[in-house]
Amino acid sequence: MGRPDEGLLEAGDWQPAKSERPARSASPMLQALLQFVRPSFLSKASARPTKVRRTAYLDGLRGFAALMVYWGHHQLWAHEPQRADKILENTFGYDHQYYFVTLPGIRTFFAGGHYSVSTFFVISGYVLSAKPLSLIHADEHIGLGDNVASALFRRWIRLFLPLIVTTFLMIVSYHAFDVLPNFTPQRTFRAEIWHWYAEFKNFSFVFRGGGDPWLSYHFHSWSIPVEMKGSIIIYTATMAFSRCTHSARLWCEIGLIYYFLYIVDGGHFAMFMAGMMLSDLDLLAAADNLPRWMNRCKPYKSWIFGALFVISVLLGGCPAYSWNIQYLRDSPVWSHLAFLAPQAIFDYKWFYLFWAAVTLVASVPRIPPLKRFFESRFCQYLGRVSYAFYLFHGPIMWTLGDRLWIVVAQQQRSDIAKTVWFAELTCNAVFNPEIGIVTCEKPPLTLPIAAASTEAKCVGDLEHFQWSIGPHDARVAFGPAGPYAIFGSTSRHTCFGQWMQDFRTLVDWGRVDDADVAGGAKLWRPVDLQRLPPYGLVEKNWFPFWDFAGKMHMHWDVSPRRVFAEVANDGSVVGGDLAELTRVDDDKCMAKYLPQLAAGASESIHQATNSLSITMCKRADASCEPTVYNTFVMAIIQHKVFHDLHSVYEPYVVVFQQSAPFRLHAISSKPLWVHGRGTKGEKRPKKVPDNMPWVQTEMIYVTSMNWKQQGQRYHGYLDDVVLMGFGIEDERSGVIDVMAEDLLEGLGECDM
Incomplete structure (x- = not known):
């Protein structure tokens, strides 16, 4: 029996009553924004189709490989101070170091970039040949010619046009919006465009025979040619x-494949050919026309391809830290495989990665769980954006990430009466282009420098120094082997001396292996530096420099004459004053270019910064090679004049040989001028009394200089950028970036 109300409503006509108050929802603009930024694989509209293409797994594999390239670059970049490349790109147990992330298989997810790029090449060989091979199998040779002609015509455009757009946007972002670049910028936009054009046309020329294999505007794009x-x-x-x-x-x-792998150095092209062969075999398998010996293996294919996948993962962890095969021979397990590397391959890793990538692409479609994973919406999405991801992940890291520096500064003295405590502060700092200042990411911490000697020889007016605790005027600078902090404090050799310590022991730098300080001073604890006598009661502004062979020397004085010598790791002096060998020539050069000091006047010439090594040619020049003849040491000295309760400093660059006898090579023919410095009568300091006329320039004194590029240590080239730190009126500090070539402009060469 039917219900009493049955038939009163026609089927399908009933709808729930609508609420008189409409449901609240996000604004249309917000919904549109969320829809725009949401990846397509998270969208309901992008549900996986019931039937996927035969080679859809290759798209997913390519996308996942692009993710591994990014993740590898991110790990290496983010942990650069800890020398992540030496850890992640070597094997478990290398040099008796046992890191979990270097275990076979695990390491792929942290340093699988080369493995992934090799996979790109095999996939490209497979995909590029798929259509032509299908036409060959169908005996459609006319269609084959049309297909290859069309594909070849479009290939350069499809590969290089996105790179042109990407690098052009990077150039515009710097010159128009002052976004920090990863490349060495030119002075003007016009000069930048010309430099970019000249470099790119050679980079994209298919048959070029020399030059760097990468583009300075985009290092990760080396694989595109x-x-x-x-x-x-x-x-x-x-x-x-x-x-x-x-x-x-x-x-x-x-x-x-054999020719590219064993006869010539063509490992990359062997990967392309292997991809073509895999594509050919898959077409033969679809037509049930495989070679007979392969058909006999069908019952065992699950075991075979499972084993090939394991082999792929193991070989994909090939040590990649250096092309020197000795690293392979020194690696556990890999030492037994080193003999397999053919003579023709210059960089051994590509031989092992060839087999890793080929076995990976061959095994994935024969292992159902793996194939399903790479056919998932997530991997398919990565495949669709893989090329854009590959091109843009580097610039994003460089512009948003490479803005971090370590800053060290003197802490202001406290208000405690008769305080004797001094300290240095440090923090990770970033540059804020909107307000033009460098700021700490987090509150600064005290640099943990131990209290110095209590045996100081402070007497008379300087007796108060005897009770001083802590460092003064610390400077941090790179040597060839790492960073060092140089600071003043009480000394057992005089009243107030100079100390030096490896900076990596003072901050959270990460593990430092012995190899990381090879050839450098291993100063794990503060070292009380010595000098050739006579000592002044207060010694300051010393700078170390390293010769072309890596031996450390200390430069104590530049005026009234140069004094320097080799020093040992314990701070003691080795040998005599090396400046005596070039005394006559050096004195003539300084007299020619530096101001003459007036008798009785309150003025002096003294050292100001640390030293850097520079090769007098450009890094971008393929013929530029550092030698003892073109590589020098540079530092900045200052002419100081004290007048009317105010000091004025004028900085000069000095350049001298990096090998014995370390003769002066050149000096600035006129002092440097920091942009923004107040000219005569401008920016009157608060400490100058109102009743005193103000006709001086602003007091700016240079304190340090380092290469701007992260990871760059002591040595650089003319087209590298220098970060120069300076103080302003003893009230605040500043930093400016300047091309080394500009810093050295106007040098006056010394007469030999």
Whole structure:
């Protein structure tokens, strides 16, 4: 019996009553924004189709490999101070170091970039040859010619046009919006465009025979010219082998692989050819036309491809820290495989990565769980954006991430009466271009420098120094082996001396291996530096420099004459005053370019900064090689004049040989001028009394200089950028970046 109300409503006509008060929802603009930034694989509209393409797993594999490239670059960049490359790109147990992340398989997720790029090349060989090979199998040779002609015509545009756009945007972002670049910028936008054009045309020329393999505007794009060359090889091979029988074509493909891998240094192109061969075999398998010996292995294919996948993961962890095969021979387990590397391959890792990538691409479609993973919405999304991801992840890291520096500054003295405590503060700092200042990310911490000697020889007016505790005027600078802090404090050799300590022991730098300080001073604790006598009661502004062989010397004085010598790791002096060897020539040069000091006047010439090594040619010049003849040491000295209760400093760059006898090479013919410095009568200091006329320039004194590029230590080139730190009126500090070539402009050479 039916219900009493049955039939009163027609089927499908009933709807729930609408609320008179509409449901609250996000604004249309917010919804549109969320929809715009939401990845497509999170969208309901992008549900996985019921049937995927035969090679969809390759798209997912390519996308996941691009993610691994980014993650590898991120790990290496973020942990650069800890020398992550030496840890992550070596094997578990290398040099008796046992890190969990270097275990086989685990390391792929932290340093699998080269493994992933090799996979790119194999996939490219597979995909580029898939259509031409299908036409060959169908005996459609006219269609084959049309297909290859069209693909080859479009290939350069598809590879290089996105890179042109990416690098152009990087150039514009610097010159128009002052976004910090990862490349060495030119002075003007016009000069930048010309430099970019000149470099890019050579970089993108398929048949170029020299120069750097990467683009200075985008280091990660080195693989794009390889893709172009590999594409030409694939298109040429498909045409050349198009009339061969199936067996003959397979043998020709094997022959080319052997040629690229064992006869010439063409490991990358062997990967392309291996991808083509895998594509050919898959087409033969679809037509049930595989070689008979392969058909006999079908019952065991699960075991075979499972084993190949394991082999791929293990070989994908090949040590990649250096092309020097000795690293491989010194690595546990890998030492037993080193003999397999062919003589033809210059960088051994590409041989092992060839087998890793080929076995990976071959095994993934035969292992159902892996194939399903790479056909998932997440991996398919990564595949769609893989090339854009590959191009943009570097610039994003460089512009948003490479803005971090370690800053060290003197803490202001406290208000406690008769305080004797001094300290240095340190923090990780970033540059804020909107307000033009460098600020600490977090509140600064006290630099943990131990209290100095209590045996200081302070007498008379300087007796108060005897009770001083802590460092004064610390400077941090790189040597060839690492960073050092140089600071003043009480000394057992005089009243107030100079000390030096490895900066990595004072901050959270990460593990420092012995190899990281090879050739440098291993100063784990503060070292009380010595000098050639006579000592002054207060010694300051010493700077160390390293010769071309890496030996450390200390430069104590520049006026009234140079004094320097080699020093040992314990701070003691080795030998005599080396400046005596060039005394006559050096005195003539300084008299020619530096101001003459007036008798009885309150003025002096003294050392100001640490030293850096510079090769007098440009890094971008392929013919530029550091030698003892073109590489020098540079430092900044200052002419100080004290007048009317105010000091004025004028900085000069001095350049001298980096090898014995360390003769002066050149001095600035006129003092440097820091942009923004107040000219005569401008920016009157608060400490100058109102009744005193103000006709002096602003007091700016240079304190330090280091290379701006993260990871760069002591040595640089003319087209590298220097960060120069300075103080302003003893009230605040500043920093300016300047091209080394500009810093050295106007040098006056010394007469030899």
